[in-house]
Amino acid sequence: MPTPTLSRRARIILAVVVGLIVLVILIGVFSSLYVDWLWFGSVHHQEIFTGVLGTRVMLFFLFGLVMALIVGVNLIIGYRSRPPFRPMSAEQQSLERYRTVIEPRRGKILAAIAVVLVLFTGLAAQGRWQTWLLWQNGTSFGIKDPQFHKDLSYYAFTYPFQRFIVGFLFIAFLLSLIGAVIVHYLFGGLRIQSPGEKATPAARAHLSVLLGGLVALKVVSYYLDRYGLMFSNRGGITGASYTDINAVLPAKTILLSVALICAIAFVANVFFRNFALPAIALVLLVLSSVLIGGAYPAIVQQFQVKPNANEKEKPYIERNIQATRSAYGIANVNYSSYNATTDITPVEEQKIKANTGTIPNARLLDPNILAPTFDQRQRILNYYSFNDKLDIDRYTIGGKTQDYVVGARELDPTKLTGNQTNWINEHLVYTHGNGFVAAPANQAPGGLPNFTTGDLPTTGNIKVTQPDIYYGELFGQDYAIVGKSSKQGNVEFDRPGPNGTDIKNTYAGGGGVKLGGVVNRLAFAIKYRERNMLLSSRISSDSRILFNRDPRQIVQKVAPFLKVDGDPYPSVINGRITWIVDGYTTSDGYPYAERETLGDVTKDSLTGRGTSGQPNQEVNYIRNSVKATVDAYSGKVTLYDFNNSDPVLKTWMKVFPDLIKPTSAISPELRSHFRYPEDLFKVQRKLIASYHVSDPVQFFNSQGFWDVPSDPTQPGLQSQPPYYLLAQNPGETAPRFQLTSVLSALKRPNMAAYVSVSSDPQDYGKIRVLELPNDTSVSGPVQVQSQLRSTSVISRDISLFDQGGSNVLYGNLLTLPVANGLLYVEPLYVEGQGTNYPQLREVMVLFGSNVGYASNLPDALQNLFTGQNVSATGGSGTQPPPTTTAPTTPPASSPPPATGTSPPGSTSPGVAAAAAAVKTAYAHLQAAFNSNDLKAYSKAQAELSQAITNLQRASKTAPTPTPTR
Numbered sequence: 001m002p003t004p005t006l007s008r009r010a011r012i013i014l015a016v017v018v019g020l021i022v023l024v025i026l027i028g029v030f031s032s033l034y035v036d037w038l039w040f041g042s043v044h045h046q047e048i049f050t051g052v053l054g055t056r057v058m059l060f061f062l063f064g065l066v067m068a069l070i071v072g073v074n075l076i077i078g079y080r081s082r083p084p085f086r087p088m089s090a091e092q093q094s095l096e097r098y099r100t101v102i103e104p105r106r107g108k109i110l111a112a113i114a115v116v117l118v119l120f121t122g123l124a125a126q127g128r129w130q131t132w133l134l135w136q137n138g139t140s141f142g143i144k145d146p147q148f149h150k151d152l153s154y155y156a157f158t159y160p161f162q163r164f165i166v167g168f169l170f171i172a173f174l175l176s177l178i179g180a181v182i183v184h185y186l187f188g189g190l191r192i193q194s195p196g197e198k199a200t201p202a203a204r205a206h207l208s209v210l211l212g213g214l215v216a217l218k219v220v221s222y223y224l225d226r227y228g229l230m231f232s233n234r235g236g237i238t239g240a241s242y243t244d245i246n247a248v249l250p251a252k253t254i255l256l257s258v259a260l261i262c263a264i265a266f267v268a269n270v271f272f273r274n275f276a277l278p279a280i281a282l283v284l285l286v287l288s289s290v291l292i293g294g295a296y297p298a299i300v301q302q303f304q305v306k307p308n309a310n311e312k313e314k315p316y317i318e319r320n321i322q323a324t325r326s327a328y329g330i331a332n333v334n335y336s337s338y339n340a341t342t343d344i345t346p347v348e349e350q351k352i353k354a355n356t357g358t359i360p361n362a363r364l365l366d367p368n369i370l371a372p373t374f375d376q377r378q379r380i381l382n383y384y385s386f387n388d389k390l391d392i393d394r395y396t397i398g399g400k401t402q403d404y405v406v407g408a409r410e411l412d413p414t415k416l417t418g419n420q421t422n423w424i425n426e427h428l429v430y431t432h433g434n435g436f437v438a439a440p441a442n443q444a445p446g447g448l449p450n451f452t453t454g455d456l457p458t459t460g461n462i463k464v465t466q467p468d469i470y471y472g473e474l475f476g477q478d479y480a481i482v483g484k485s486s487k488q489g490n491v492e493f494d495r496p497g498p499n500g501t502d503i504k505n506t507y508a509g510g511g512g513v514k515l516g517g518v519v520n521r522l523a524f525a526i527k528y529r530e531r532n533m534l535l536s537s538r539i540s541s542d543s544r545i546l547f548n549r550d551p552r553q554i555v556q557k558v559a560p561f562l563k564v565d566g567d568p569y570p571s572v573i574n575g576r577i578t579w580i581v582d583g584y585t586t587s588d589g590y591p592y593a594e595r596e597t598l599g600d601v602t603k604d605s606l607t608g609r610g611t612s613g614q615p616n617q618e619v620n621y622i623r624n625s626v627k628a629t630v631d632a633y634s635g636k637v638t639l640y641d642f643n644n645s646d647p648v649l650k651t652w653m654k655v656f657p658d659l660i661k662p663t664s665a666i667s668p669e670l671r672s673h674f675r676y677p678e679d680l681f682k683v684q685r686k687l688i689a690s691y692h693v694s695d696p697v698q699f700f701n702s703q704g705f706w707d708v709p710s711d712p713t714q715p716g717l718q719s720q721p722p723y724y725l726l727a728q729n730p731g732e733t734a735p736r737f738q739l740t741s742v743l744s745a746l747k748r749p750n751m752a753a754y755v756s757v758s759s760d761p762q763d764y765g766k767i768r769v770l771e772l773p774n775d776t777s778v779s780g781p782v783q784v785q786s787q788l789r790s791t792s793v794i795s796r797d798i799s800l801f802d803q804g805g806s807n808v809l810y811g812n813l814l815t816l817p818v819a820n821g822l823l824y825v826e827p828l829y830v831e832g833q834g835t836n837y838p839q840l841r842e843v844m845v846l847f848g849s850n851v852g853y854a855s856n857l858p859d860a861l862q863n864l865f866t867g868q869n870v871s872a873t874g875g876s877g878t879q880p881p882p883t884t885t886a887p888t889t890p891p892a893s894s895p896p897p898a899t900g901t902s903p904p905g906s907t908s909p910g911v912a913a914a915a916a917a918v919k920t921a922y923a924h925l926q927a928a929f930n931s932n933d934l935k936a937y938s939k940a941q942a943e944l945s946q947a948i949t950n951l952q953r954a955s956k957t958a959p960t961p962t963p964t965r
Contacts, residue, residue, distance in 0.1 A: 031526040038513040038520065039548055043637050045558050048656060052560065055133060056126040064122030067172050068114040074176035074210065075110060078183030081202035095186055102186070117175075121168075128164055130561060135161035137654040139647040143326075145230060145591040146319050147240060153647060156589035156621070159227055166224065170217045177210040205270040208278065212266030215259055215285070222256040230591035231620075234301070235313050237320045238620060239592035242312040247300040251292045258288045310700045317696035319592045327593035327621040328687050329680075330767065335692065338730065338754065338770035340778050341821045342848030349865050351819035352847075357728025357735040358816050362857055363441040364827050364840060365405045365449055366811035367392055368606055368721075372837040374407050378437045378454050381496070383420065383430055385412035387473050389610025391569035392441060392724040393673055394737045397461050402440055403726040403737060404462075405449065408570040408577060408632065409435040410472040423532050431480035431492045431507070431546070433469035436570065436577050438462055441726075444827075444856075447839040456495045465575030468494070469632045470511060472579070473568065475549040479528065481515065482507035483543040491538065507544065511635030516541035551579035551630040552612060554637050559583060559659065561652050562626055563598065565680070566612040571673040576631060578670075582677035583626030583639070585648040586619040593620035594687065601686045602679045605711035605718035614679060624680050625649040626660065629670065640666050668761075676739045676759045681722050685741050685755050688769065692753075704774065706743040706752045712785035713810035713826070720781055723812055729756060729768060730817055736760045742815045744780040751780040754817055770817055779846075781813050784824045788844045791851045798828075801841065805833030811840075823847050825857065914950045921947040 006014070033053070040049035102109060138157030144150060184190045189203030199207070226249060235241025240249075262281035269278045305312045325331040341348065352359060367390035374386045386407040394403045410433035416426060435458040439449035453460030458467045470480065482492060484506050497503040515521050515533070524545055525533040533539065548554060551568045565582035572578070588595060599616035607613045625643035630636070639660045643649060653660055689706040693699045711720040722741040728734060736758050743753040754770040772778055779787065788794055802808040811827035824846040829838035843860040845852040852864030921944040 027526065031523045034523050035513075035527050038523075039557075042511060042513050043554070043558060043635065045637075045659065047658060048558060048560075051656060052129060055129045059129055059132060060122035060126040061118075063125035063168060064118035067121040067168070067175075068117040070172040071117055071176050071179055072110060072114050074206075075113070075179050075183055077206055078180040078189065078203075079106065079187060081200070081206060082184075082187035082189055083200050083202075095188075098186060113179075125168070131160050131164055133655050134651055137651050139650040139654070141647045147230065147245065147591075148227065150227075152590060155227065155230060155591050156587045156648070157651065159224070160589060162224055163228075166217055166220050170214065170221075173210055173213045173217065177207070177214065180206055180210060208266050208269040211278065212263045212269075215263040215266060215282075218285075219256055219259045219263060222252050222259060225252050231589075231595070233595075234297075235305075235316060237317060238594045239316060239320045239323065241316050242305050243297050243301045245316070247297040248293075251296055254292050255285070255288055258285050310697050313700060314696045316592075317699050320594065321691060321694065321696065321699060323590060323592035324594045324620075324687060324691050327590040328684055329623065329765075330684050330688055330691060333688065333692070333767045333769055335769045335771055336731070338772055338817065339820075340772055340776070340817070341819075342776075342778060344847055344850050344865065348819040348821060348847075352823070352861060352865075355728075355818050357732070358818050359823075359857075359861070361403065361442050361726040361735055362816060362825050363392075363403065363723070363725060363812070363814060364444045364825075364843065364857060365439060365441045366827060366829070367405045367441075368610070369809050369811055369829055369838050370405065370449065371407070371610070372831075373449060373839065374437060376835070376837040377448065378407075378409065378435075378451060380409075380456050382417065383411060383413075383415045384409050384433060385415055385474060386410070386437070387610050389567070389606060391567070393569060393571055393675070394726060395438070395462055395572075396672070401726065401735075401737070403442075403724065404438040404452075405441050406436070406438045406570060408469050408472055409433050409437060409456075410469050410474040412474045413476065413478040423530070424536075424538065427479060428481050428491060428536075428538055429493050431470065431482055432494075433472060433474075434458075434495050435467045435469075436462065436464050436572055442857075444840040447841060447855075462572050463575055464572055464577065466633050467577065468505075469577060470507065470509065470546055471549045471551060471554070471630055471632050471635045472570075473550060473552070477547075478549070479545055479547040480549075481533075481539060481543055481545050482512065484540060507546075509631075509634035511631075511633075512544035512546040514541075515539055515543045515545050546635065549635070551581050554630050554635070555581045555583060555628045555639070558637050559626065559628070559639060559652075561585070563614060563622075563679075565677045566602070566607070566614065567610075567678055568630075569675065570632065571670075573629075573667075573670050573673065576633065579630040579632060580670075580673060580675075581628040581630065582624055582675075582680070583628055584677075584680060585623050585625045585646055585652070586617075587621040587648055588618050590621040594691075595620040596683065596686065598622075598683070602682045603718065604682065604721040605714040605716070606721045607718075611678075621648070622680060622683060623648065624677050627666070627674060642666075671761050674759060674761075674764065675724065675737075676757045676765060678722055678739065681739050681741070681757055682719075684757075684767065685722070685743065688753075688755060688767075689743050689746075692769065692771075702746065705746040707746050709742060709744040709749070709781045712782045713813055720813075723814060724759075725814065725816075727756075727816060730770070730820075736763075740815070742781060744782075749780045749782045751778045751815075751822070754815060754822070778822060781815070781824075784846055785810075785813060785826075787849075788824075788826065788846060788851060791853070794842075794844060794851070794853055797842065801828075801830050807831040809838050819847075821847055914947070917947040917950065918944065 037046065037049055040046045134157040138153045141152035141156070143152050145152060145155065181190065184199070184203040184206070185192070189200045189206075191198055229240040229244045229249060229252075231238060232240050232244045232248075234244055234248075258281075262278065262285045265278040265281040322331075371386050371388050371390055374390060379385060386409065390405050390407045392403055393406050394401055396402075411430060413426065413430075416430060419425065420430060435456055436453060437451060437458075438453040438460065439451050443450040451460070453462040453464070458464045470482075492505050492507065494503045494505040513520065513524075515524065521533050521539070525531060548557060552564050552566075555562065556564050562583035563586055565584070568579050568581045570577050571580055586598070595618045597616055598614040598619050602614045623643050623646045625641070625646040626649065627640045627642045629638045629640075641649065641653070641660050641663050644663060649660070686708060689708060690699070690702075692706070693704050698704055708719045710717045720741070722739050724737065725740050726735050726737050727740070728736070729738075737760055738756045738758050740754070740756040742751055743755060744750060745752040752772055754772075755767065757767045758764060789798065798808050807830070809829040809831060811829055813824060813826045816823045816825060826844045827840050828842040828844055830841040831838045840855075842853060842855055843857050845857070845860045845864050847864055850864050852860040852862070854860040854863050924943060
């Protein structure tokens with residue numbers, strides 16, 4: 001058979017092209033590995049890189065070579081056992097042409113097959129590096145499963161590896177069998193169309209051994225299937241059910257015995273040379289699998305379990321309840337009854353007025369809405385910005401603990417424009433953000449945050465000694481080249497200076513990788529495909545490149561075995577801006593614990609809007625065992641052990657003993673800023689919604705189940721997110737910083753429970769649930785939102801606010817258990833035309849069926865008590881922000897006093913003129929209201945707002961009068 005040939009020149013060209021392609025691939029791979037190695041060195045954790053890479057490489061070659069060896073040996077055996085003489089049949093004559101082509105090239109073909117097997121098997125095996133390391137270093141749970149009485153570490157660490165090995169060997173034997181059949185057929189060992197014997201004795205023996213090996217692996221698989229029943233979902237819950245224990249488990253034992261007999265029969269066929277016995281055994285195995293493994297359990301399920309399921313499944317549901325509570329950390333939840341009243345009597349009114357733990361701390365600033373407002377008021381320069389979702393943290397200042405809406409003023413590379421977008425400016429000049437901004441969460445004077453910390457340079461009641469932000473959430477994949485240039489001094493823009501000058505600086509932190517050497521510069525030039533890294537004279541031996549700058553990404557790379565919470569947050573620790581990141585250890589191998597898809601159960605209306613989603617991976621065990629910090633200036637990452645009883649974390653600490661610091665290394669100041677993580681809480685509240693039920697019969701009937709309500713303030717049906725609050729729960733003596741959520745009745749909108757978990761150091765992680773009686777109907781979030789919006793005055797205002805280019809935004813609907821009832825508080829924001837940022841316009845409150853509505857919380861509560869609407873402009877002592885909407889309530893009888901004015905009798909001429917302008921503007925506002933002139937009202941609001949601003953400025957610059965007797 002003629003074979004195609006290439007000329008010598010064509011072969012050389014082809015070899016050169018292939019060589020160049022391979023070289024480019026290898027350069028890309030090795031440069032990427034080299035850059036990663038340098039980065040891990042910059043964060044002082046190269047042992048993680050070398051440990052993980054070494055394990056991956058070892059698994060690649062170990063399993064790749066074993067696969068190639070098994071398959072290759074069987075191909076060689078098939079070839080060497082070929083018959084020396086083959087009958088001259090039409091079948092053999094047609095195969096001869098293929099043999100002629102293969103014979104002289106059999107070594108190359110075998111080598112090519114081996115290389116392909118090594119590549120594909122190795123790539124698949126190296127991805128199981130975590131399974132390998134967990135199996136090697138597994139730590140005991142100290143708990144045994146209720147069925148086989150094995151330590152839970154077997155299911156979490158050993159069982160997955162055993163399954164992997166059995167699957168690997170099964171594929172190896174299957175490929176060997178397929179290859180052996182092809183070889184024996186090509187070289188005459190198998191003769192399908194020829195008369196006489198269809199297989200030579202050698203071919204029969206070889207194939208019998210391979211078939212026996214496959215069936216033997218099936219024996220092992222049946223054995224492991226018994227333990228896999230701990231994760232069955234046949235009974236509607238995770239874990240072995242009545243049918244699994246009483247029908248499937250015996251069936252697996254029988255099938256194991258039948259498969260063992262079948263394997264022995266195949267091996268015996270080597271000596272008896274008769275396929276009849278193994279064929280009979282194989283048929284018996286197939287029939288047993290269908291009848292015993294499939295039909296019998298189905299019959300038991302249909303005719304024994306279904307008619308009496310609540311009784312049959314009772315002990316197995318009990319196992320599921322206990323295991324799920326333990327696996328998700330909800331075994332010690334504090335449940336208490338809360339007979340919430342819906343009537344405001346004088347007693348409840350006095351309790352609300354006397355409340356000093358919750359009401360004064362009610363959060364009016366919604367961190368999920370106010371990022372544009374922070375941008376407008378505190379961005380200062382066009383290339384600075386805040387994350388789409390701000391954060392909540394608390395600080396103790398002057399002996400008083402207050403929760404704040406906080407944000408880091410980061411550099412946003414996407415906001416650079418014009419000449420700022422050349423390579424030098426993007427990567428050498430505009431390198432970092434600057435400053436920390438905080439506003440008390442319960443204050444909104446004039447509808448705007450009261451920035452007690454902010455501006456440039458950063459000043460305020462939270463002391464920030466190192467405000468520069470080189471690591472943050474907005475950098476994305478952007479990099480910065482910092483350090484002293486060989487020809488220039490400070491080149492990095494730091495902040496605006498006096499008289500229009502710029503203050504520049506030079507990075508002095510230890511973060512990043514040095515770019516001094518040619519090798520490093522070449523590696524990064526390849527990584528970023530940027531020749532300027534090689535050519536720029538601004539890069540010197542002292543230059544460093546900062547990359548991988550997202551705190552979440554940093555923690556994920558340093559500890560790849562962790563799941564990372566979707567919402568890192570900045571805190572000021574010892575004067576330095578520090579990102580705090582929560583890390584989770586997870587497993588899907590906790591027997592009888594309910595499995596949940598992490599990505600689905602943690603998704604809510606905020607996911608993707610400033611917070612990151614979790615992977616769609618099934619888990620049935622989760623712990624917040626690691627607290628991590630990332631210094632916003634140096635990039636230093638530190639991981640702390642926050643749960644020294646977690647066997648999963650203990651296992652990983654065996655693998656990487658120097659990675660995680662002990663709990664004792666956490667400073668009191670850092671611990672005071674730890675928050676209970678949102679993603680963990682969302683998982684737990686989802687499980688609490690059903691697993692608060694202890695009675696297995698009621699659980700089976702879904703009796704008393706709850707549900708996570710939809711977010712009524714956002715379109716769509718996404719879950720309502722939990723909210724951080726500084727509040728005092730019933731029965732407590734002081735307010736606590738806590739994460740809260742409500743649960744509604746199953747498939748009904750009314751409220752069923754209030755869940756909170758403390759973030760305070762003294763009782764961190766303590767979950768409390770207030771259960772509402774089943775025979776009451778307290779409105780849930782969706783009903784409350786509907787009730788508020790349908791109130792006539794609110795409905796009319798919303799209609800007017802939401803026109804003329806303005807936009808109404810609903811703030812977080814907070815649920816506060818006070819005065820033996822539930823007080824709902826929801827801020828209403830308006831984004832006016834021309835402002836493009838939200839401002840607090842009104843506050844809506846509800847208690848039972850009573851609605852309060854005003855421009856501030858005290859007046860809204862007073863309105864709640866009296867049933868009379870309070871003026872939107874006369875309640876807070878400050879004027880509402882200008883909008884283009886028409887008034888819905890008349891202005892107050894006199895203009896509001898401006899803060900910062902001089903005392904009577906000491907007014908300077910400038911202050912007097914500014915105060916007169918305020919009165920004039922207020923008169924214009926009242927005249928516009930009386931005439932119901934929308935355009936004039938909007939103009940008057942803007943005039944009044946500007947007049948108040950001028951008055952405040954005049955008051956600050958006015959000379960201090962001399963006191964008189």
